Amino acid sequence: MDEFKLPRPELKPENTHNALYPGTFDPITNGHLDIIRRGLCLFDKITIIVAVNVSKNPLFNLEERCELIQECFKDFNGRVAVDYTSGLIVDYAVQHNITAVIRGLRAISDFDYEFQLALMNRRLAPSVETVFLMTGFEWIYISSSGIKNAARFQGNVSGLVPEHVEAALKRKFS
Numbered sequence: 001m002d003e004f005k006l007p008r009p010e011l012k013p014e015n016t017h018n019a020l021y022p023g024t025f026d027p028i029t030n031g032h033l034d035i036i037r038r039g040l041c042l043f044d045k046i047t048i049i050v051a052v053n054v055s056k057n058p059l060f061n062l063e064e065r066c067e068l069i070q071e072c073f074k075d076f077n078g079r080v081a082v083d084y085t086s087g088l089i090v091d092y093a094v095q096h097n098i099t100a101v102i103r104g105l106r107a108i109s110d111f112d113y114e115f116q117l118a119l120m121n122r123r124l125a126p127s128v129e130t131v132f133l134m135t136g137f138e139w140i141y142i143s144s145s146g147i148k149n150a151a152r153f154q155g156n157v158s159g160l161v162p163e164h165v166e167a168a169l170k171r172k173f174s
């Protein structure tokens with residue numbers, strides 16, 4: 001019954017206050033920001049990890065996505081960091097001794113995918129837990145793809161993404 005020994009002896013207390021928030025972030029949206037703000041009520045520090053979803057072909061390259069995220073957190077006193085990985089999220093977590101991975105849930109449709117991802121991650125690294133946060137009601141219908149689709153045809157995405165992201169989308173599709 002080793003798995004029921006809590007807290008786990010291998011955890012260093014200082015890092016139980018840190019969390020990862022992984023995603024493609026192509027681009028970051030106000031829905032992502034909502035999750036990060038909620039996460040900061042639970043964790044001292046969140047590292048946003050721009051990661052690879054092999055089934056996606058991003059509009060913004062890795063550097064652009066990281067820059068767009070960094071711009072959002074200039075005034076957060078170092079409580080939000082941005083990094084990237086081309087490998088597994090849980091490997092990054094274990095290497096940095098971080099035990100919580102935040103994922104946002106928007107609707108029932110997210111659940112099946114997130115459930116599989118969380119269980120696969122747990123299988124790969126049992127010391128890493130996935131923490132699900134409910135997205136604010138006003139963001140449950142948005143996604144990076146939806147916003148890109150609207151912006152591509154000059155649709156108004158104001159209020160759905162930060163202003164500098166809106167400007168970056170306009171530049172991409174001008």
Ligand code: COA
Pocket residue numbers: 022023024025026029030031032034035051052053054056087088089090104105106117120121135139142143144145146
């Ligand atoms: N508000 C609004 N939209 C949100 C949201 C929120 N709170 N949370 C997620 N979304 C949207 C995203 O914009 C994205 O939209 P899109 O599909 O139109 O691009 C969609 O929901 C999926 O979100 P995202 O968090 O970017 O997940 P993902 O499926 O693209 O990527 C990774 C998930 C990157 C974390 C996953 O592929 C991964 O872990 N990759 C690294 C390799 C690995 O460790 N794999 C796991 C082992 S099998």
